[in-house]
Amino acid sequence: MTFQFQAAVLRQSGMPRPYQESKPLQLEEITAQPPGESEVLVKVMAASLCRSDLSVVNGVRAWPMPIVPGHEASGVVEEVGSSVKSVKAGDHVVLVYQPQCGVCPDCVSGDAHLCGPGLMANRSGGLLAGGTRLYQGEVNIHHHMGLSAFAEYAVVSEHSVVPMPKDIPLDVGALFGCAVMCGAGTVLNTGAVRPGDTVAIVGVGGVGSSAILGAKLAGASEIFVADKDPRKLDFAKTIGATHVALEDDTPAVEKILELSGGGTDYAFETAGTIGAFETAYSSVKRGGTVVSLGLVDPKTPFSLDVAGLVTSAKTIKGSYVGSCNPLVHIPRYMSLYQQGKFSVDQLISHHLPLAEINKALDQMADNDAVRQIIQPWA
Ligand SMILES: [Zn+2]
Ligand SMILES: [Zn+2]
Incomplete structure (x- = not known):
């Protein structure tokens, strides 16, 4: 059964600033297919804005359109495909923007951040198993980095989620998907x-x-x-x-x-x-x-x-994804957060509803924010 939800859709990059006036991201009702056998439906609870999202909107990096951006997020698993064993409904998960297929030479040798099939799927604007799960009428809507988190829900590969402890707030958890791996991961692993x-x-x-x-x-x-x-x-x-x-x-x-x-x-x-x-x-x-x-x-x-x-x-x-293997490094870094040694929560400067996403883009472009958390259900 398909189902409908709200998502921030980008149809054209390079719109003029301020974004609060040109509104490059439009909140629209889109349709999603249910998760395939190796896929997961996640209720997005927190999605933060990263400069890479800005590069999608301003066109510095080219993506297939239309697309729903958002690649640093967390949520609650709603439903899983028939072959999914790593997570179940109700689990809290971090969404990770580099799917790791688990069987390519890079994944097998421990360099999941270099996963070729994951990269190709991302570049196509689709999921690891091929194609998109989002559409509007007859038009396919593309996934950003296998995720598309500026939305109420995300249908993603099971290889795009990492379980997280329930005692870590979901807004903090979102940061581990990009900012933590790219920033701290680069210093700790690549450097x-x-x-x-x-x-x-x-x-x-x-x-x-x-x-x-x-x-x-x-x-x-x-x-x-x-x-x-x-x-x-x-x-x-x-x-x-x-x-x-x-x-x-x-x-x-x-x-x-x-x-x-x-x-x-x-x-x-x-x-x-x-x-x-x-x-x-x-x-x-x-x-x-x-x-x-x-x-x-x-x-x-x-x-x-x-x-x-x-x-x-x-x-x-x-350095790509801080040379991290998300399944290994996200739990490690979360443990350090729980011990009070890694105060990632200090990076959160704002919380906003999905309807204010264009304002959040302006605040990022104007350097008025560090990490802004979009909460689709707030
Ligand atoms: Zn990012
Ligand atoms: Zn791989």
Whole structure:
């Protein structure tokens, strides 16, 4: 039996700002097929806004339209397909945006974040088992990252959910699906920062803030944080930054080099701009490692002084999903949250109903928020 619910549908990217006037996301009634045999129907309880959602709306990253965005969320399982064993109705789950098929060479060798079938399904705007489950009349509506969480319900692959303990609030749980894995996961896994290392983090959005928490968890001795917005730096200090550097007339990199005595062991670019990457690259000392995770506009050109890379013996890495295996790392990070060692809840700045999603987009674009939680049932 098909069923209907409200979802925030995007039909065209690149609409003008403010989004509260152009309303790129329209709340509409859509139809869903019931979950297939390896799929799960989830009642979405919390879906947070991430910069990647903004890149879908502003067109920086191209997606098949129409689409329901939203890829960082949590909810309650309503119904499961006949072959699903990992979750049952009533379970609380985190939705994860990189499905892990479990049988491809990358999944089998422990690199679930590189799952090829998962990536291909995401790019097609469909689910892991193929095709979409959402439509309106005759028109197929695409899934964003196998999820489409800006809606009352989501039909997803069982490989797109991870069970979570019921004593963790669902709004906090949502953050583990993207911000936590991408930010803290990158510091802990991709960078593998060790106790005593020094770290620079460029950009204080949800992912950058999570990276600060991750650096604290890793035991970094000094955490230098750069941003263009002084409000973000004030916030960074409250969650663990030991030094902050405002990007103004004096470049932040000069301040970081001076404060760190010649550069840090690691730098993480989380802002998604070439300028942020250059700051990160120049902030590490000789032999240091710079990790990019902010998703720079793919059309932006970049040139690198390769000879300088050689003589400085720096390492450049990209990080996808913080090199996490969600089934392994989400329970680990949630346990650290329960023990009070990983205060992810500090990242939540707003709660809004689904009807205010365009306002939330404006607040994100204006840097007036860290993580905003959309609650479709509030
Ligand atoms: Zn995200
Ligand atoms: Zn796989």
